[in-house]
Amino acid sequence: MMVSGRSLEAGTALLTGAFGAAVVVSSLDNGIGWSAAGVESGTFPFIFGLVILAGSVFNLVQGWLHARAVVLGRNELKRLGILFVPAAVYVGIIPLIGIYFASAGYVFGALAWHKRGSFLLPAVAAIGAALALYLIFELTFQISLPRGLFGDFIGF
Amino acid sequence: MENLEALLHGFTIALSGNHIFLMVIGVLLGILVGVLPGLGAPNGVSLLLPLTFGMQPVSAIILLSCMYWGALFGGSVTSILFNIPGEPSSVATTFDGYPMARDGRPTTALATAFGSAAFGALAGVVLITLSASWVAKVALAFGPPEYFAVYFLAFASFVGMGGSPPVKTLVSLAIGFALAAVGIDTVSGSVRLTMGIDELVKGVNFVVAVMGLFGIGELLIAVEDEFHVKAISSRVEWREVFRTLIHLPRYGWTLLRSAAIGCWMGITPGGPTAASFMSYGIAKRLSSRRANFGKGEPEGIVAPETADHAAGTSALLPMLALGIPGSATAAVMMGGLMIWGLNPGPMLFIEQKDFVWGLIASMYLGNVVAVILVLLTVPIFAALMRVPFFIIAPLIVIICTVGAYSVSNSYLDVVLMMGFGIVGYLFKKLHYPLAPMVLAIVIGDKAEDAFRQSMLMSRGSLGIFFGNTLVTTLVLMGTALLVLPVIWQTMKKIATRSR
Numbered sequence: 345m346m347v348s349g350r351s352l353e354a355g356t357a358l359l360t361g362a363f364g365a366a367v368v369v370s371s372l373d374n375g376i377g378w379s380a381a382g383v384e385s386g387t388f389p390f391i392f393g394l395v396i397l398a399g400s401v402f403n404l405v406q407g408w409l410h411a412r413a414v415v416l417g418r419n420e421l422k423r424l425g426i427l428f429v430p431a432a433v434y435v436g437i438i439p440l441i442g443i444y445f446a447s448a449g450y451v452f453g454a455l456a457w458h459k460r461g462s463f464l465l466p467a468v469a470a471i472g473a474a475l476a477l478y479l480i481f482e483l484t485f486q487i488s489l490p491r492g493l494f495g496d497f498i499g500f
Numbered sequence: 501m502e503n504l505e506a507l508l509h510g511f512t513i514a515l516s517g518n519h520i521f522l523m524v525i526g527v528l529l530g531i532l533v534g535v536l537p538g539l540g541a542p543n544g545v546s547l548l549l550p551l552t553f554g555m556q557p558v559s560a561i562i563l564l565s566c567m568y569w570g571a572l573f574g575g576s577v578t579s580i581l582f583n584i585p586g587e588p589s590s591v592a593t594t595f596d597g598y599p600m601a602r603d604g605r606p607t608t609a610l611a612t613a614f615g616s617a618a619f620g621a622l623a624g625v626v627l628i629t630l631s632a633s634w635v636a637k638v639a640l641a642f643g644p645p646e647y648f649a650v651y652f653l654a655f656a657s658f659v660g661m662g663g664s665p666p667v668k669t670l671v672s673l674a675i676g677f678a679l680a681a682v683g684i685d686t687v688s689g690s691v692r693l694t695m696g697i698d699e700l701v702k703g704v705n706f707v708v709a710v711m712g713l714f715g716i717g718e719l720l721i722a723v724e725d726e727f728h729v730k731a732i733s734s735r736v737e738w739r740e741v742f743r744t745l746i747h748l749p750r751y752g753w754t755l756l757r758s759a760a761i762g763c764w765m766g767i768t769p770g771g772p773t774a775a776s777f778m779s780y781g782i783a784k785r786l787s788s789r790r791a792n793f794g795k796g797e798p799e800g801i802v803a804p805e806t807a808d809h810a811a812g813t814s815a816l817l818p819m820l821a822l823g824i825p826g827s828a829t830a831a832v833m834m835g836g837l838m839i840w841g842l843n844p845g846p847m848l849f850i851e852q853k854d855f856v857w858g859l860i861a862s863m864y865l866g867n868v869v870a871v872i873l874v875l876l877t878v879p880i881f882a883a884l885m886r887v888p889f890f891i892i893a894p895l896i897v898i899i900c901t902v903g904a905y906s907v908s909n910s911y912l913d914v915v916l917m918m919g920f921g922i923v924g925y926l927f928k929k930l931h932y933p934l935a936p937m938v939l940a941i942v943i944g945d946k947a948e949d950a951f952r953q954s955m956l957m958s959r960g961s962l963g964i965f966f967g968n969t970l971v972t973t974l975v976l977m978g979t980a981l982l983v984l985p986v987i988w989q990t991m992k993k994i995a996t997r998s999r
Contacts, residue, residue: 352926352929352930353930355926356926356927356930356932359923359926360671360675363675363678364674364675364678366695367678367693370692370693370694370695371681371692371693374685374690374692378960381688381956382687382952382955382956382960383951383952383955383956384688385685385687385688385690385692386692388677388681388948389677389678389681389692389693392674392675392677392678392681393674393678395670395671395674396671396674396675396678399667399668399670399671399674400671402667403667403668403671406665406667407930416724420724423723423724424720424723424724426723427719427720427723427893428720430894431716431894431897431918432918434897434898434901435901435914435915435918438901438911438914439911443901443902443905447898447901447902450894450897450898451894451895451898454890454891454893454894455890455891458890469891473895473898477898477902480536481902481906485533485543485544485547486547487543487906487909488909489902489905489906490905490911
């Protein structure tokens, strides 16, 4: 599988364009233009939404016509996936098992995958990471980190 | 002369064993909160506040202000080493600090940053010493039109430079403004752009956006390029620290100019963030090594760091003299002042001479303590760059996640942060500049509020931006910064064509 420079440009332009359109539509609810209370609150977002929209259309055409030969080859995509997928899973399971268990699991997984076979060091690092988070945030700065559904379940 | 006498008296108060000890503790705690993204000077100062209730007001303010200095220095560390700015004002430091560290010179980058920061802070304190009474008048002259003009100037000095495609720059800037508008509109009180998600009423926090755009985005770029840090020698590089510091005067002109920008923005009060961006933009325009900016140019670290600290320091002046807190940290400190039974405002300088001048003297000493401590930690922090990528990557993801969550205890922020990470990766890959977007997220809504309040004052007439000398000068300077490069380039083109 490969991603061409052209489709990457087009994809990004569509993304920004969609955001611009959403901003335009949403700001119309707040009213645009001048009223008795001064410049209405939707005016500025409306203008910037239009700028985003117009710029995205320009970038879309420009990117399609003059795309540079940046391509994400198989290797690049694989490396991106190895970093991003575990990170996304980590963020995804926080509501379920809480930040402490998720972080410990993430550190354990990353190190164990890299070291292949040795489990003692990854386990120590995992517990160390969770403990460090608890000591710094929970105890020292009194910021409560999410425990997730699992935390509620075991009463942590 | 009267000020100098008072200052000497202040030194006799600040120079006691007890106070030096408080300075060291404050600075060390400050470095800790500064280094950890998501935690900043406001958190640290709020947590220390209860401890100060039993103290003398002078001792208490020394502890808190030293924590603030420590946090300012610490915020630069993560910007340089991991491209994660801990505070809005250290964003501009990442532009050249991070490339330099990645190229195997983290010690030089950190030492340059701390050295110029110390110079900036010193300039700010000297300014406070000399002009304490005069400043109150300048700051009082600032209304909405002047605020807007200052923000306009910050944008003008920063936007339109650099080699990014203009339309992409414009899109990036406009997205930043739109993101800044999300949440409650402070002028009308109505809720904007939440797209049906109730939790977005609180807005998109800058820290969340920046950790995704810079932290996660950079991680994705790095992993794709088969990231490896260039060989860094494992010995502790004290000599490099000293060599860097000795060579700093080479950037004398940049140091002076950046300190001037910082002091002015701190008093007026445009704030450290606008100051550092503006200083970076102007340095890039005026430098003979313009092409090296963004690739690890020392001047690109000197300019924002000096301005940031000069502004951060001189911003304490409006708080003391007028009772207007320029930042969240200053607001918390002001709360402390009132709890200790002091009233911030012009009378403070007359009624509480010991307190005011003790504090000002402690700023000199506190910054010296902070620079020494932070330089001692340079080799330790630089060693972090040698940790292998497969360990550092998950740690950065975890730090960004926890940081994003702790901003306002919201899981949505974590999801947003990851989304910003993808956007940061795509933008960087396709040469959309990130800096205009970040600048707009940070000061976009303030600029908009100032503009709309001015329009209310003038009933819709733009003439208010030319109403007095101060605001006219600011607007004209901004316009000149925007227009001159365009004219310059057109003239160059005509000249080459006619040849």
